[in-house]
Amino acid sequence: MENYRTAEQLAEMQRLEAAGVCLFCPEELGRHAGAAAFLRTEHWTVMPNDFPYAGTSLHLLLVPRRHAGDLLELGPAAQADFFTALASARQHYGFGHYGLGVRNGDCRYTGATIVHLHAHVVVAPPEPEAVVRMRFSAQPAPAPGAPGAPAGPAS
Numbered sequence: 001m002e003n004y005r006t007a008e009q010l011a012e013m014q015r016l017e018a019a020g021v022c023l024f025c026p027e028e029l030g031r032h033a034g035a036a037a038f039l040r041t042e043h044w045t046v047m048p049n050d051f052p053y054a055g056t057s058l059h060l061l062l063v064p065r066r067h068a069g070d071l072l073e074l075g076p077a078a079q080a081d082f083f084t085a086l087a088s089a090r091q092h093y094g095f096g097h098y099g100l101g102v103r104n105g106d107c108r109y110t111g112a113t114i115v116h117l118h119a120h121v122v123v124a125p126p127e128p129e130a131v132v133r134m135r136f137s138a139q140p141a142p143a144p145g146a147p148g149a150p151a152g153p154a155s
Helices: 007-019 076-093
Strands: 044-048 058-064 099-102 119-123
Touching: 044 076, 058 076, 076 119
Parallel strands: none
Antiparallel strands: 044 058, 058 119, 099 119
């Protein structure tokens, strides 16, 4: 939970943890208000990020339907279908440039907020001053209130 970016995101993470559900597993994802409009391939769901990174003009998530914490836990068909989902997103949303980020493994060391594997597709506006930052970390996040812990949300 220490990798949250906004108070609203933290509240949603706490709600889901208390309910004992995974936000990105198919049953819970199907309850999302925008679920009917999500793009789907055989193994992946493409959806807008409810908590987009600052500076993005578009922030999508590619989420495997199977719960996994690492791309390498997925079978060859799901791994190959990742690129089908990415191509579908590009065609549907019409972006010509993008960044792609995937965190694999223990969230304490990657900067992720959700254990279920997901890939971020981030599009920055074409202005030269546009900057989008995605946190990746090799250090465990300090516990809230511990020395060295950020005073506010993670960036």
